[in-house]
Amino acid sequence: MPTPAAVLCGLGTSLPERAVTNRQLIRENGLDSDERWILERTGIAARYLADARTSTGDLAHAAGRAALESAAELAGGPLPPDIVLLATTTPDHRCPATAPEVAHRLGLGDTPALDLSAACAGFLYALTCARALVTAGLYTRPLVIGAETYSTTLIDPHDRDTAILFGDGAGAVLVRAGAADEPGALLAQELGSDGARAELIQVPAGGSRLPFAAPRATPEQYYFAMKGRTVYSQAVRRMTASSLGVLRRSGWNTEDVDVFISHQANQRIIDAVADRLRIPPARRHGNLRELGNTAAASIPLALADTAARRRAAPGARTLITGFGGGLAWGSHTLLFPEARPLSHPPYTPGPCPARADDDKAPS
Numbered sequence: 257m258p259t260p261a262a263v264l265c266g267l268g269t270s271l272p273e274r275a276v277t278n279r280q281l282i283r284e285n286g287l288d289s290d291e292r293w294i295l296e297r298t299g300i301a302a303r304y305l306a307d308a309r310t311s312t313g314d315l316a317h318a319a320g321r322a323a324l325e326s327a328a329e330l331a332g333g334p335l336p337p338d339i340v341l342l343a344t345t346t347p348d349h350r351c352p353a354t355a356p357e358v359a360h361r362l363g364l365g366d367t368p369a370l371d372l373s374a375a376c377a378g379f380l381y382a383l384t385c386a387r388a389l390v391t392a393g394l395y396t397r398p399l400v401i402g403a404e405t406y407s408t409t410l411i412d413p414h415d416r417d418t419a420i421l422f423g424d425g426a427g428a429v430l431v432r433a434g435a436a437d438e439p440g441a442l443l444a445q446e447l448g449s450d451g452a453r454a455e456l457i458q459v460p461a462g463g464s465r466l467p468f469a470a471p472r473a474t475p476e477q478y479y480f481a482m483k484g485r486t487v488y489s490q491a492v493r494r495m496t497a498s499s500l501g502v503l504r505r506s507g508w509n510t511e512d513v514d515v516f517i518s519h520q521a522n523q524r525i526i527d528a529v530a531d532r533l534r535i536p537p538a539r540r541h542g543n544l545r546e547l548g549n550t551a552a553a554s555i556p557l558a559l560a561d562t563a564a565r566r567r568a569a570p571g572a573r574t575l576i577t578g579f580g581g582g583l584a585w586g587s588h589t590l591l592f593p594e595a596r597p598l599s600h601p602p603y604t605p606g607p608c609p610a611r612a613d614d615d616k617a618p619s
Contacts, residue, residue, distance in 0.1 A: 299523025427556025
């Protein structure tokens with residue numbers, strides 16, 4: 257009996273209600289910055305920010321439900337998941353994991369569920385686990401969710417270097433056993449990490465190394481910190497190498513790639529990787545401008561956005577790649593899925609909710 261392939265068969269998203277433009281963010285947080293400078297340096301014009309009542313689990317539950325509805329629509333009936341994998345760096349609690357409660361809220365009973373933490377590369381790691389579980393025959397329908405609320409948990413709202421970058425949200429995919437030649441099939445993956453550079457992207461305090469209320473911890477150590485210049489060079493180098501590695505495993509050349517989706521961190525990073533891979537702008541897809549960096553949620557949100565805008569045909573040869581703290585990175589090749597993405601609450605991709613002048617600035 258042939259080994260089953262893992263196939264993406266449902267796409268779901270969830271965003272907080274409030275979109276915040278660069279101008280609003282500067283005014284509300286008292287940032288020493290300029291809206292056009294933010295757009296020119298990062299490619300971000302707006303982001304969706306959760307309120308104090310909205311948790312990562314809330315967004316994960318809504319995105320997961322949307323993905324299941326998307327899969328049911330395509331299949332003509334329900335496809336209940338048999339395991340839930342939640343990629344997040346911002347769980348609802350330090351203990352327990354958030355995934356079991358998400359599974360409960362989805363009505364999945366005793367279905368196994370667990371959190372995975374690999375920062376902005378978390379969704380790629382979770383997707384790798386889902387593929388391995390399916391091809392090994394252990395599970396047949398993993399639900400993979402990337403969800404984050406950085407703005408309410410890890411980001412100092414008055415820190416210009418980080419507050420301008422991050423938004424909140426969740427994206428989810430249902431994976432099922434299928435054939436390697438059908439739309440949505442996951443073909444190959446390449447993962448890596450470098451713990452020797454963990455200090456480049458870090459929240460120093462709050463873990464067992466520097467516990468809460470430790471006398472030697474300072475207030476700023478409880479917030480996300482990043483060494484931007486070095487992170488830029490590491491991200492470009494690691495994602496480029498990882499992408500080339502997974503393309504070799506797939507038997508593809510860079511010119512074979514129809515759809516390129518990178519972790520939505522910074523437009524300069526995305527373009528630098530794509531330029532090194534010689535992938536033309538018309539084949540690069542994402543929603544960084546509208547959503548900012550949503551960490552582990554960014555790749556499934558970008559996949560769903562690409563599908564919603566009908567910018568990729570089912571079966572198109574697709575490369576996804578990401579990089580985050582750890583350091584951790586990864587890439588996947590797949591055939592673009594056929595599913596129609598759904599969102600809770602409903603979200604229709606459209607013009608960025610920023611002032612008209614923003615459109616005149618390069619991104």
